[in-house]
Amino acid sequence: MKGKMLDLYERWEESGHLNSRLKAISEMISKRATQRQVAEYLGITEKTLIKLRKAHPKLNKAFQYGDEELKEKLVDAMYQRAIGFEYEETQTVIEETKSGTKKRITKYKKQSLPEITAIKYLLITKFGIEYNEKKAEIELMTKRLEKGEEVWINEYSDEESISTPRVRKQSKKQ
Numbered sequence: 001m002k003g004k005m006l007d008l009y010e011r012w013e014e015s016g017h018l019n020s021r022l023k024a025i026s027e028m029i030s031k032r033a034t035q036r037q038v039a040e041y042l043g044i045t046e047k048t049l050i051k052l053r054k055a056h057p058k059l060n061k062a063f064q065y066g067d068e069e070l071k072e073k074l075v076d077a078m079y080q081r082a083i084g085f086e087y088e089e090t091q092t093v094i095e096e097t098k099s100g101t102k103k104r105i106t107k108y109k110k111q112s113l114p115e116i117t118a119i120k121y122l123l124i125t126k127f128g129i130e131y132n133e134k135k136a137e138i139e140l141m142t143k144r145l146e147k148g149e150e151v152w153i154n155e156y157s158d159e160e161s162i163s164t165p166r167v168r169k170q171s172k173k174q
Contacts, residue, residue: 008044009056022062029066030073038063082118086111 012018021042028038039049053060086109093104123131129138 026066030069
């Protein structure tokens with residue numbers, strides 16, 4: 001009896017290698033690997049990998065999990081920059097003396113000060129408009145939009161707004 005031909009994912013599953021392959025894919029993605037690099041690692045074309053991702057939700061989840069892990073690492077790094085951190089530097093000095101070579105290791109503890117840009121970013125993304133430096137302008141625009149005093153339209157569209165006294169157009173992107 002002849003059965004259907006198994007795709008790569010199904011062969012991994014049958015051979016017991018599926019979980020290790022999914023873990024490797026997630027790890028690669030969490031370290032900024034591209035889909036093309038993952039396909040090369042697996043020894044398949046990117047097109048085949050795309051088909052496999054569509055056919056097997058678990059494989060697609062491995063990519064998503066890797067992306068989430070990368071995002072978490074980046075937010076953690078941003079947080080560390082925002083609050084500052086302590087680190088150690090090591091300096092090795094090799095000296096020639098009459099009795100031979102002498103190696104001296106000096107360790108320094110240093111403090112990385114909090115970074116204002118990271119602090120602003122995290123406050124704005126976590127707590128919103130309350131910490132935005134353009135808070136007053138945003139609130140004013142919100143009030144104008146709620147009252148119908150101002151409407152924003154795209155200058156490329158044919159839409160006209162005659163019911164509002166003032167219309168702002170978005171500038172053309174160069």
